[in-house]
Amino acid sequence: MLKRYIERFSWVDFLLKLFQVLALAAIVIGIFNTLSVARYSSDQWVTLIFAGLAQGSIYALIALGYTLVYGILLMINFAHGDVYMAGAFTSVFLADSFALSGFLASHPVLAILILLLVAVTVSMVLNVIVERVAYRPLRGAPRLVPLITAIGASFTIEYTFRGLYGAEFHAYPTVPALSGIINIAGYEIPRVQIVVLVAAVVLMLGLYFFVERTKIGKAMRAVSEDKEVARLMGINVDKVIMITFAVGGALAGAAGVFNGLFRPQGVFFFMGFIPGIKAFTAAVLGGIGNVPGAMVGGLFLGVFEAVGPNLILEGLGIPAVNQLRDAFAFTLLVIILIFRPQGIFGERLAEKKA
Amino acid sequence: MIKTLQENFRIILRYGLLGSVIALYLTTIGIVETFAQRNLVGTSVSLGHVFLVFGAVGAGFLVTRAMKEHSASIAAAASFITGMITSILLIILTLVIQVFVIQAAGQERVFELRSMFVNLSPSLVEFLTFGQGLVLGNLLFALFSGLMGLIGSSFVLLPENWRRAWINSLIWVLGLGLFSENVAQIVRELFSSSLNKVLFTNKALNPVAAIVIFVITFAIGYFGINKKTRAKWEQMPESRRKRGRTVLIVLSVVFLLVLPWTVGLFLSQALFIIGLYVMMGLGLNIVVGYAGLLDLGYVAFFAFGAYTMGILTSTGPLGRSDLTFWTALPFAVLVGVIWGLLLGFPVLRMRGDYLAIVTLGFGEIIRILALSNWLAPLEGGAQGVLHIPHPKIFGFAMDSPQSMYYLVVLGAVLAAFVTIRLRDSRLGRQWMAMREDEDVAEAMGINLVQTKLLAFAIGAAFSAMSGAIFAARLGNIFPHSFNILISINALSLIIVGGMGSIPGVVVGALILVGLPEMLREFAEYRLLMYGILLIVMMLVKPEGFLPEATRKRELRSGKEQFSDQVARSES
Incomplete structure (x- = not known):
């Protein structure tokens, strides 16, 4: 036993193991330090967790687009973050005029539904165009090639929208019906976070049933199992791929509106870049290609990113942890990809990728 | 009808x-x-x-x-x-x-x-x-x-002759109009400003001059002068062609040396930036073009080089030592290599798109860390590192774009030399075998760990070197300069030029970095054009404008280019 272990010993594995142990140790020490001095009250933790859940539900919606596309084409749709931006950026202008006319205050549900419809349509159409122009002609090309067009598509979309709508930030107007606080079990949670979380979960459940129960969903699963066999079974593979991109784009567009509703920072042409990488992290976290995994991964990432810097980094004595929130999420991405690339639940694609 | x-x-x-x-x-x-x-x-x-x-x-x-x-x-x-x-x-x-x-x-x-x-x-x-x-x-x-x-x-x-002449003269007239300011500058330095007045009015080509140029270029295109000289060159005996090439090499070296003095300060700065990107492109070319590892966090090494140079030589409060540019340069490169190994190590087991996204993550992490207050006592945080002295040579400060241009040309030639030697070496062949198929390469007895790490380290070294020169030229560096767009820039230029091709890197840098530097109006649409170019290149010409395989054929047909000549003089 030991002999075999020594024979198989490699420096790479050893150092990676060492790195893993060090990372774990840092996390444990950080958590221990933070909790032992009781820096934050439980109220504050709950606030952080709910903010994280709402943010995470947005990541999850974007992550679903990555996961659906990866499940079928085995490629990262780099432009997906920008598809999300396109929907959010387009409907912000409509939201502004709704706010000016008072429509948003008088009929909030209808107004938000219209905003969602606009954003979903824009993102959906854009994602389908990207697929048609940049990915479809390259089926069967070496894997580096569609990856590079995806990067190109990402920058094309960003700077197209910069040209169209300008480079300024545009903030979504506040919706009177969504402001305020809901009291849940003694904790005060902003109403908009609950609404976003619930709406996102409803959308995700809808998608789950779409994929699992409808005929098109079945075709999507068949194509992701084996394109050639699916084609032999009479499935129009190109059409299924197009629908996949449309569904992914639609979810990203909805995520864009939700993001605008609860984050006051505003939208601009480069806003999709970082959420795009984070949503990809979420998709990998849940096992890329795995639909429920992406949902759980997104929620987990949101909470982890909200709580983690305060919980772990502060315990390690690092100042100004809020600046490092993004870096923290990316570190999680790197660590997951290195040590568990198949994600928390995903075994499905592990053999397929090899 | x-x-x-x-x-x-x-x-x-x-x-x-x-x-x-x-x-x-x-x-x-x-x-x-x-x-x-x-x-x-x-x-x-x-x-x-x-x-x-x-x-x-x-x-x-x-x-x-x-x-x-x-x-x-x-x-x-x-x-x-x-x-x-x-x-x-x-x-x-x-x-x-x-x-x-x-x-x-x-x-x-x-x-x-x-x-x-x-x-x-x-x-x-x-x-x-x-x-x-x-x-x-x-x-x-x-x-x-x-x-x-x-x-x-x-x-x-149009029939062949007419078409060639027509396209030829369109390109000439529009091109001259487009670069009117730059051409005017060169004409002023070389000839006289009176010629300038004849050619250009209000930063555009004079209509009369445009017609004259159109007619001349049309005639040249129609009578096929270009074609005839090429045919003549083909017919020459080998010995004379060899002599001709030597003359061309000397001429192009002289051309490169006097270039900054004829084009003025502004274009010299553009040339400097082109050179910087050639250096970075050559490094990324090793990682992406030869070893086939798509690295999107390449800017991280550029940042390491720049920050090392800044911290080691700065006369401001952040300066840690009083090294000069020349003594700090090896350290900057060394730091780049070490980080190339450190960041290359965890991704050894990764391929394709996962590798791309992890390196992208690395690049962003480094940028965020550079911005943070946590590391600010070391490298200045958002304020950056200030007061980095210009390099000095024999007591003469290289503070003009022209002198830095020579430095960067030297660096680029060195990088090209190293790249060519590596490409033709055992290591280069190992890289290419790995690029084609990792599993087969490993089965052939290639040590993947070592090969990959060397690719990362050498690529990082070039990037760190250009980062160090960048820091010394600017005098102040800020974390905002080291964003993902630099990686995308470098990646686009090697893809447009042709992955794995050294003249391709130069051409790519000229097109993607040089053109936008000359045409300031492009600034806003620069990245849009990169994006479109990346897609179009991959759809139409995935091998790039100057692909490696046809390189030799091009050499034989007598199309001369500076880096080609470096290549030939070595092989």
Whole structure:
């Protein structure tokens, strides 16, 4: 036993193991330090967790687009973050005029539904165009090639929208019906976070049933199992791929509106870049290609990113942890990809990728 | 004739609408109007016009090519109709602007079109209708688009000689108009400013001069002077060709040496940046082009080089030592190599897109850390590192763009030399084997760990070196300079030039870095063009403009290029 272990010993594995142990140790020490001095009250933790859940539900919606596309084409749709931006950026202008006319205050549900419809349509159409122009002609090309067009598509979309709508930030107007606080079990949670979380979960459940129960969903699963066999079974593979991109784009567009509703920072042409990488992290976290995994991964990432810097980094004595929130999420991405690339639940694609 | 056109109307309509969408796209994202101020010939032809007619010319070209089996007159008529069709969406656009922007001005409205689409301005209507009012202007515009469709068809229909001459002179006139400021600068340095006045007025080509140049270049193209010299060169005996090449090498070295003194300060700075990107591109070329590892966090090593140089040599409060540029440079490169190994190590087991996204993550993590207050005591945080001295050589401070240009050319030549030696070595062959198939390469006995790490380390070394030079040139560095766009820049230029090809890197840097530096108006649309270029290159010419495999053939046909000569003198 030991002999075999020594024979198989490699420096790479050893150092990676060492790195893993060090990372774990840092996390444990950080958590221990933070909790032992009781820096934050439980109220504050709950606030952080709910903010994280709402943010995470947005990541999850974007992550679903990555996961659906990866499940079928085995490629990262780099432009997906920008598809999300396109929907959010387009409907912000409509939201502004709704706010000016008072429509948003008088009929909030209808107004938000219209905003969602606009954003979903824009993102959906854009994602389908990207697929048609940049990915479809390259089926069967070496894997580096569609990856590079995806990067190109990402920058094309960003700077197209910069040209169209300008480079300024545009903030979504506040919706009177969504402001305020809901009291849940003694904790005060902003109403908009609950609404976003619930709406996102409803959308995700809808998608789950779409994929699992409808005929098109079945075709999507068949194509992701084996394109050639699916084609032999009479499935129009190109059409299924197009629908996949449309569904992914639609979810990203909805995520864009939700993001605008609860984050006051505003939208601009480069806003999709970082959420795009984070949503990809979420998709990998849940096992890329795995639909429920992406949902759980997104929620987990949101909470982890909200709580983690305060919980772990502060315990390690690092100042100004809020600046490092993004870096923290990316570190999680790197660590997951290195040590568990198949994600928390995903075994499905592990053999397929090899 | 009309019957054939009717039969082919679907094709005509399809290409016409495609051209129309392109024209509408270019107009609404603001390219047309932004460049309308940039005059090419006199005050009548601007760069905006070129972009405006792009859709019409392209559609005319495609339609003519699609209808090749019909007679020339039918194809020409079809292209004219196609050109007219391309104007439809823009005519609608002018009406929309007229109704929703111009007439709506001053009224209280809940929704303003212009607050959404920022480029739909009244002056755009003016530009699109040639200032002739909506009715007459739009009629003129439709006719104009039709004519442009005809021009597009002329690229297919004209006989060989005429076509070559026609394209040749178009390129010359438009090119001279485009670079009028730069050409004027060179003409002023080399000849006299009186020639300048004849050639250029108001930063554009003089119409008369344009016609003269057009005729001259047309004649050159028509009589095929270029072709004849090439044929002559082919016929020469080997010994004379060899001597000719030596002369060309010497000439190009001299050319590179005197270049900054003829083009002025501004272009020297552009040349400096091109050189910097050539160096980075050569490094990334090893990682992506030879070893096939798509690294999107390449900017991290650039940042390490720059920060090491900054911290080691700065005379400000962050300076840790009083090393000079020359003694700090090896340390900067060393730090780059160490980080190349450190960041390369965790990703050894990764391939393809996972590798790309992890390296992208690394690049972002490094940038965020550089910005943070946590590391600010070490490297300045958002304030950056200030007061980095210029390099000194024999007591002479290299503080002008010209002197730094020499430094960067030296660095780039060194990088090219190292790249060529590595490419032809055992290691280079191992990289390429790994690029083609990792599993097979490992089965052939290649140590993947070592090979990959060396690729990362050497690529990082080049990047760190250019980062160090960058820091010494600027004197102050800030974390904002080290964003993902630098990685994308470097990646785009090696892809456009041709992955794995050294002259490709130079050409890519000239096109992707040099052009935007010269044409400041491009600044806003630079990354848009990169994005489109990346997609188009991958769809049309995934091997790049100067692919490696055809390199040798090009050498034999006598197309000379500086880095080629470096290549040859070594091999």
